[in-house]
Amino acid sequence: MSARDRILGKLKASMPATAPALPAVTSWFATHRVVESAADKASRFKTCIELAHAEVHAVTPANWLTTLREVLRSKALERILVSEETTHGCAVLEEFPLHGIDCQTYDMPIEAWKTEMFRQTPASLTAARAAIAETGTLILWPDDAEPRLMSLVPPVHIVLLDTTKIYNTFFEAMTAEGWKDGLPTNSLLISGPSKTADIQQTLAYGAHGPKELVVLMLAKDEQ
Amino acid sequence: MSEHILEFKPAEGFRARSKAVVDNPFLRQSFRGAMDFLMSKRAAQFPDAEELESLRTLGESIRQYNLAKLPTLLEQLEANLTRNGIKVHWAETPDEANAIILGICHERRAKLMVKGKSMVSEEIELNHAAEAAGIGALESDMGEYIVQLANEKPSHIIMPAIHKTKEEIARLFADKVEGVDYTDNVDALIQIGRNVLRQKFLEADIGLSGVNFAVAETGTLCLVENEGNGRMCTTAPPVHIAITGIEKIVEKLEHVPPLLSLLTRSATGQNISTYFNMISSPRKPGEKDGPSEVHLVLLDNGRSQAYADEQLRKTLQCIRCGACMNHCPVYTRIGGHAYGTTYPGPIGKIISPHMLGLDATSTMATASSLCGACGEVCPVKIPIPELLMRLREEAFSAPHANPAMRGQGAGYSSLISAVWRGWAAVYRSPALYGVATWLGSRFAWLMPSKQGAWTSVRVPLKPAPKRLRDLLKERG
Numbered sequence: 001m002s003a004r005d006r007i008l009g010k011l012k013a014s015m016p017a018t019a020p021a022l023p024a025v026t027s028w029f030a031t032h033r034v035v036e037s038a039a040d041k042a043s044r045f046k047t048c049i050e051l052a053h054a055e056v057h058a059v060t061p062a063n064w065l066t067t068l069r070e071v072l073r074s075k076a077l078e079r080i081l082v083s084e085e086t087t088h089g090c091a092v093l094e095e096f097p098l099h100g101i102d103c104q105t106y107d108m109p110i111e112a113w114k115t116e117m118f119r120q121t122p123a124s125l126t127a128a129r130a131a132i133a134e135t136g137t138l139i140l141w142p143d144d145a146e147p148r149l150m151s152l153v154p155p156v157h158i159v160l161l162d163t164t165k166i167y168n169t170f171f172e173a174m175t176a177e178g179w180k181d182g183l184p185t186n187s188l189l190i191s192g193p194s195k196t197a198d199i200q201q202t203l204a205y206g207a208h209g210p211k212e213l214v215v216l217m218l219a220k221d222e223q
Numbered sequence: 224m225s226e227h228i229l230e231f232k233p234a235e236g237f238r239a240r241s242k243a244v245v246d247n248p249f250l251r252q253s254f255r256g257a258m259d260f261l262m263s264k265r266a267a268q269f270p271d272a273e274e275l276e277s278l279r280t281l282g283e284s285i286r287q288y289n290l291a292k293l294p295t296l297l298e299q300l301e302a303n304l305t306r307n308g309i310k311v312h313w314a315e316t317p318d319e320a321n322a323i324i325l326g327i328c329h330e331r332r333a334k335l336m337v338k339g340k341s342m343v344s345e346e347i348e349l350n351h352a353a354e355a356a357g358i359g360a361l362e363s364d365m366g367e368y369i370v371q372l373a374n375e376k377p378s379h380i381i382m383p384a385i386h387k388t389k390e391e392i393a394r395l396f397a398d399k400v401e402g403v404d405y406t407d408n409v410d411a412l413i414q415i416g417r418n419v420l421r422q423k424f425l426e427a428d429i430g431l432s433g434v435n436f437a438v439a440e441t442g443t444l445c446l447v448e449n450e451g452n453g454r455m456c457t458t459a460p461p462v463h464i465a466i467t468g469i470e471k472i473v474e475k476l477e478h479v480p481p482l483l484s485l486l487t488r489s490a491t492g493q494n495i496s497t498y499f500n501m502i503s504s505p506r507k508p509g510e511k512d513g514p515s516e517v518h519l520v521l522l523d524n525g526r527s528q529a530y531a532d533e534q535l536r537k538t539l540q541c542i543r544c545g546a547c548m549n550h551c552p553v554y555t556r557i558g559g560h561a562y563g564t565t566y567p568g569p570i571g572k573i574i575s576p577h578m579l580g581l582d583a584t585s586t587m588a589t590a591s592s593l594c595g596a597c598g599e600v601c602p603v604k605i606p607i608p609e610l611l612m613r614l615r616e617e618a619f620s621a622p623h624a625n626p627a628m629r630g631q632g633a634g635y636s637s638l639i640s641a642v643w644r645g646w647a648a649v650y651r652s653p654a655l656y657g658v659a660t661w662l663g664s665r666f667a668w669l670m671p672s673k674q675g676a677w678t679s680v681r682v683p684l685k686p687a688p689k690r691l692r693d694l695l696k697e698r699g
Contacts, residue, residue, distance in 0.1 A: 002313065003314055008298070010523075010527040010531070011294035013531070015293070015294055015295075018291075020287050020288050021288075023284040023285040025477050025480075028277065032278070115425065148513050170480040179476055183476075185502070185505070186501065186503070186513065187501045187503075196413060198450075199369070199413065201257055201261075208363065209450065209454060209497075
């Protein structure tokens with residue numbers, strides 16, 4: 001008999017005859033979390049993620065590239081990793097080289113350029129799939145265009161967030177989007193730059209992931 | 224790094240180890256300060272008592288629901304992980320788990336394994352097994368890295384290096400990390416760790432991690448962390464091995480948000496951790512990074528014993544937040560190493576006897592004042608004080624057939640048992656009680672002035688010259 005069969009056998013022999021009632025998750029959230037307006041969600045998201053040390057800028061489709069350039073200039077960054085398979089990545093690729101900013105693309109498997117990724121990639125731009133107001137959290141589903149390491153290895157991670165895609169809670173995000181019916185290879189919640197308090201409870205940023213997290217909150221141009 | 228400085232024999236040496244900590248003002252200050260910090264951070268996260276209570280009730284019901292279906296859910300998890308391309312392994316003992324992990328390493332001719340924080344890997348002593356097999360196992364959580372550099376073990380399940388001051392860490396880095404000068408600036412120390420470990424993430428053949436929640440319906444492994452080393456270990460190396468206890472399973476994805484909220488708020492007082500990393504498959508065709516192989520090792524190691532008993536099963540509700548130790552007056556004074564087990568504090572006292580047997584841990588449950596703080600803060604309402612009473616009963620009652628626990632009766636003494644039986648008889652009978660107290664008041668002068676541990680810090684006990692019933696009689 002295998003270890004598997006022995007473990008399952010022992011557990012099955014002592015499994016309770018009747019299962020307890022289904023946990024009332026939906027009703028708990030309905031009674032304990034408020035549903036906010038779009039403006040309130042955006043402002044709660046901003047407050048929470050700023051408390052976690054992220055830098056937030058409000059941008060519009062017309063000015064986000066300029067803001068992004070200013071962010072890079074303020075941090076003396078002259079290179080940025082973008083995707084050539086996304087609209088926002090292509091917009092950067094088209095414009096930034098003209099301003100003397102070097103654009104890297106994630107156009108081959110990591111094995112071909114792992115050392116360069118770890119040593120010579122100071123910043124990256126990815127989109128967020130959505131966000132969560134309650135905890136100031138970005139939701140990322142890395143994919144072929146914007147792979148997993150893109151939001152992890154570069155010391156500065158810049159995220160473009162469509163402010164119409166902010167959920168009240170994590171629970172709302174996963175149920176509204178039907179996550180249980182199919183999750184990608186990796187899905188991520190990111191709520192600030194990498195940090196640790198492992199030395200004498202003193203908070204330090206930039207433990208292993210990005211030292212800085214910049215969020216560009218994209219809203220429609222003002223009418 | 225292989226040197227085994229701390230020898231773990233829980234039942235032996237507990238007194239000596241705890242005395243050493245109590246006698247050390249620096250360590251006491253470290254623990255007191257750290258626990259006060261964590262308690263106030265947690266309290267600030269739960270300003271609304273009703274919300275906390277109802278969320279704890281929900282957390283408890285989620286854990287109990289999933290435990291009730293545990294074997295079915297394990298099969299469902301295995302089927303869905305396998306469908307997603309993640310290989311599932313089962314281990315009954317730490318040795319089996321180590322053999323599985325090292326087998327995967329050998330197959331890949333691996334030289335270096337980078338590790339994210341995993342208490343289960345501590346439980347199986349993976350680092351020593353890897354070292355013995357010629358594979359470097361490097362801890363990458365900052366606290367774990369510090370503890371490993373110092374040849375020590377974690378003293379807290381969430382904050383492993385809580386017993387160390389920044390000056391000690393500064394000296395440690397200056398001694399052990401090449402090309403590093405002494406600095407006790409915390410930011411500088413973290414950057415030193417970052418630079419050393421980034422190089423290792425780049426080189427490593429294997430990434431090892433724990434699991435906070437395994438979701439059966441989707442076949443997903445969830446990891447909670449702040450540093451990003453967990454994401455590094457599970458993304459940068461070509462192979463990812465996750466290891467977890469069989470109990471960390473939930474049926475539905477929607478069970479995760481309440482447990483995640485309880486976990487991070489109870490553990491470190493954060494409304495959410497910096498990263499919540501959900502892994503459902505290895506790298507798919509077309510994807511440009513991530514490991515091409517993902518494995519999950521499911522470890523029993525005594526958990527099925529706890530599962531078999533309705534009361535003891537509640538031990539498995541634990542989500543490993545550490546709030547019970549943060550609020551424990553005993554843990555705060557003696558720290559994590561004194562217990563001599565992988566899991567210290569109240570949760571350690573109730574889970575370790577299942578892993579190590581009561582013969583090795585018979586006195587652990589007695590290191591408690593039963594103040595109840597652990598049970599009050601537990602985010603999934605494990606009745607820890609009741610379980611401590613039960614474990615005392617299991618350890619000290621006369622050995623009997625079909626015991627619920629390995630090592631039942633290990634602490635049994637026929638003399639002590641006879642004394643208690645006599646005590647019970649005296650207190651049940653007014654006549655016997657009268658005789659006993661009369662003898663006590665008459666022969667009080669026979670009481671020795673040295674009464675063992677009692678008189679080491681207190682004046683001797685002496686029966687009063689007149690009994691309460693005599694005094695009352697005199698009053699009329």
